[in-house]
Amino acid sequence: MQNITIYIDDKKLEVESGKTILEVCRNNNIEILTMCHLEGVLDVGACRLCLVEIEGVNKLLSACTTKVAANMVIRTSTERIKRYQRITTELLFAERNHMCSVCVANGKCELQNLGYKVEMDSIRYPRLFPQCEVDTSHSWYVLDHNRCIMCTRCVRVCSEVEGAFNWSVKNRGYQVRIISDFNTPWGESTTCTSCGKCLHACPTGALWPKAIVQGQLDKKPEIIEELMAKRKMGL
């Protein structure tokens, strides 16, 4: 790969071409907020939290899916970006039912941490309070649609890492939902291997093991990256 020059927040950097803006920022300790990005699986640009400004481009672009180009001038923390991050976070909370105090992920939730990060002290949009199912049909695990933010990290881990293809997505917009197998209860799935990788990949209290109670969720999303790195080394 050839090296190119880019500018991020007025800092001149020599970076490898072919990298995404997110990869370059993380390698250079420049903070970019993310939610759907998970090290070890492909990026899909679903959450729109990683938006950056690029000189000469009118719209904001997602850092996780945009590759660097020679002489690109990138800004990562303008007032416009901060405004969008705050709006996106509020909408994630308003869309489903997030009652942190009674959630298994309370205190260890990436969405909750995001709320603190963008200093979300209130939600300015009407909460939708949708009627969401909780699927407890699996012997060991629970899928609580109330806490799902449709990041699709579970879908990608299940297909790209485990190769089971249990999870997919049905419907669009307000009705969009994660589904198991062909929209059957998780416990009746013929594809799920019960490996538990999706539980670690999930950033919220949407996927969790039955053995735990409120506030006790302990996820390790980094195991996905470690696993993929070992596979690349043939271990």
Ligand code: SF4
């Ligand atoms: S998933 Fe996270 S943000 Fe949602 S209720 Fe649980 S702790 Fe709160």
Ligand code: SF4
């Ligand atoms: S269940 Fe979890 S990992 Fe899957 S889409 Fe919902 S929030 Fe993301």
Ligand code: FES
């Ligand atoms: S992390 Fe880039 S769009 Fe979600």
